[in-house]
Amino acid sequence: MIKFVVFICGAIVMSFEILGSRVLAPNFGSSVFVWGSLISVFLAGLSAGYYLGGRISDINPSSRKLAIMIITSGILFVIFPLYSTPVSDWIFAMDLGVRVSPLLASIILFFVPSVFLGIVSPYTAKLMICSLHTSGKTIGTLYALSTFGSIIGTLITSFYLITLAGVHALIMGQGVLLVAVAIPLYFMNLSCRIEPSGPAGVMSDTK
Amino acid sequence: MLQKIYLAAFCLMLIPLKGFALEPSEKLIFEKNSLYQYIQVIEDTVKKERYVRNQRREMTQGGIYLNAPDKLRFEFTQLLFVSLAFLDGDPNDVLFIGLGAGAMPKYFTVRYPDAIIDIAEIDPDMLDVAQKYFYFKENERMKVHVEDGRLFVKRTKKKYDWIILDAYQNDYIPFHLTTLEFLKEVKSRLKENGVVAANITSPRRNKFFDSMVMTYKKTFPHLAIFKGKKSGNFIFVATTGSENRDRDSVEARARKIQAARRFDIDLEEFASRYEPSEVYEWVGAKILTDDFAPVNLYQHQKSEAQ
Numbered sequence: 414m415i416k417f418v419v420f421i422c423g424a425i426v427m428s429f430e431i432l433g434s435r436v437l438a439p440n441f442g443s444s445v446f447v448w449g450s451l452i453s454v455f456l457a458g459l460s461a462g463y464y465l466g467g468r469i470s471d472i473n474p475s476s477r478k479l480a481i482m483i484i485t486s487g488i489l490f491v492i493f494p495l496y497s498t499p500v501s502d503w504i505f506a507m508d509l510g511v512r513v514s515p516l517l518a519s520i521i522l523f524f525v526p527s528v529f530l531g532i533v534s535p536y537t538a539k540l541m542i543c544s545l546h547t548s549g550k551t552i553g554t555l556y557a558l559s560t561f562g563s564i565i566g567t568l569i570t571s572f573y574l575i576t577l578a579g580v581h582a583l584i585m586g587q588g589v590l591l592v593a594v595a596i597p598l599y600f601m602n603l604s605c606r607i608e609p610s611g612p613a614g615v616m617s618d619t620k
Numbered sequence: 621m622l623q624k625i626y627l628a629a630f631c632l633m634l635i636p637l638k639g640f641a642l643e644p645s646e647k648l649i650f651e652k653n654s655l656y657q658y659i660q661v662i663e664d665t666v667k668k669e670r671y672v673r674n675q676r677r678e679m680t681q682g683g684i685y686l687n688a689p690d691k692l693r694f695e696f697t698q699l700l701f702v703s704l705a706f707l708d709g710d711p712n713d714v715l716f717i718g719l720g721a722g723a724m725p726k727y728f729t730v731r732y733p734d735a736i737i738d739i740a741e742i743d744p745d746m747l748d749v750a751q752k753y754f755y756f757k758e759n760e761r762m763k764v765h766v767e768d769g770r771l772f773v774k775r776t777k778k779k780y781d782w783i784i785l786d787a788y789q790n791d792y793i794p795f796h797l798t799t800l801e802f803l804k805e806v807k808s809r810l811k812e813n814g815v816v817a818a819n820i821t822s823p824r825r826n827k828f829f830d831s832m833v834m835t836y837k838k839t840f841p842h843l844a845i846f847k848g849k850k851s852g853n854f855i856f857v858a859t860t861g862s863e864n865r866d867r868d869s870v871e872a873r874a875r876k877i878q879a880a881r882r883f884d885i886d887l888e889e890f891a892s893r894y895e896p897s898e899v900y901e902w903v904g905a906k907i908l909t910d911d912f913a914p915v916n917l918y919q920h921q922k923s924e925a926q
Contacts, residue, residue, distance in 0.1 A: 435795070435910075435913075438770070438794075438795065438796035438910075439770065439796055439799070439801060439802075439910040440774075441768075441771070442742070442767075442768025442769075442770050442771045442796070443742075443768060443794050443796060444742060444768050445655045445656070505774070508775075511767070511768075511771070572917070575914045575917060576914040576917045576918070578912070579909070579911035579912040580910075580911050580912070581911050582911075
């Protein structure tokens with residue numbers, strides 16, 4: 414189950430990025446600055462998410478907490494259509510230039526959701542490592558699944574989904590999917606028991 | 621020895637691949653991967669012609685006759701000028717979205733030297749190519765703005781008599797230049813009785829073409845369509861005026877302009893190809909919007925209209 418969640422989150426990151434270019438084009442065009450802004454903001458969000466996810470996974474990690482974070486990002490996706498157009502129109506009206514405008518829009522629209530999706534990988538890694546004790550294999554599998562998900566997300570979105578529904582409907586659909594995969598995770602009750610004998614456990618206990 | 625022969629044969633096989641399969645008479649004179657596309661300038665030494673195109677022949681963006689660089693080489697560029705016959709008078713303010721080889725604005729400015737021309741072109745390398753290889757020159761009446769066409773339309777305060785939409789990336793129009801919202805923005809930049817002309821390619825009638833017809837029809841009260849005979853190009857002419865121009869009035873006006881402005885193309889014959897959009901309208905086609913515009917995918921799907 415948890416591996417499936419990692420796969421889905423990986424798929425949604427890239428799918429969202431592809432759709433992001435469509436969200437930005439009406440107000441900011443399809444210049445190289447738009448693509449540059451979009452890609453760098455997603456990468457910034459992911460790296461912040463990886464860092465943050467690693468940190469908070471050291472504090473009593475549980476699948477329930479992870480589920481809550483994924484549900485939060487899902488809600489952000491579902492309400493995305495409510496704020497994306499006003500935000501884009503507002504930044505367009507400020508007219509900050511062809512570089513700053515798409516960069517600012519990307520930061521406001523895409524940074525926070527990608528931080529949440531970035532948290533998922535290190536957090537699930539931590540959850541699985543404490544229960545399995547085969548850290549190398551676990552981390553490798555999760556990386557592969559997440560990136561494989563991204564490939565599938567990219568292909569399905571650009572080859573197929575775009576003809577099926579509007580960009581905003583697709584983003585809302587992604588939000589619903591995130592919530593749907595997170596709900597079983599919430600009830601799985603997977604967590605890390607800190608063993609009193611382990612030095613790492615002692616350290617995080619005293620923190 | 622045998623190995624060397626194989627190697628030589630292999631090398632020979634590779635040669636035609638270079639420059640994406642040129643004809644024996646064709647010579648590659650420039651190529652570049654710009655920020656937006658692969659640009660290739662090809663010269664046909666037998667026909668004495670020069671083209672700018674992307675990867676394949678079907679993606680030709682423009683060209684000239686080397687012996688007569690002021691003539692229009694391609695039918696679709698000639699056909700576009702039929703839209704002048706929908707204007708009540710001479711166009712004073714003109715906007716081109718998409719430069720290509722710059723043949724159309726160059727041809728236009730010779731015949732209408734008083735008109736003020738703006739051209740929006742996203743790719744700075746395309747402008748360089750037009751200037752270097754296609755005799756295109758800016759002047760105080762004809763300016764190129766290196767900017768996304770959609771942004772230019774949204775930002776400009778100016779209004780135009782005649783707006784020409786001919787922005788392509790390879791063989792498709794960027795989606796944000798096809799939508800209802802974009803066409804409404806274009807319409808808002810038109811003067812009263814202004815005219816919009818668009819080049820729409822659809823070699824085999826596809827879903828994209830059907831959607832384009834319906835999207836234009838939803839934005840503009842009147843739409844006439846002119847079909848290319850030598851290629852899969854259609855010229856859409858959309859107008860905002862209260863009265864619709866019929867074929868006879870367009871033909872009459874084309875004849876007049878032809879003589880007055882010394883056109884070396886047969887505007888009257890083009891005008892006779894006038895078809896009202898009803899011929900192509902199909903209610904089952906989806907209107908393209910900023911939210912929903914699967915341009916590339918629709919281009920590869922056959923039309924469902926019958």
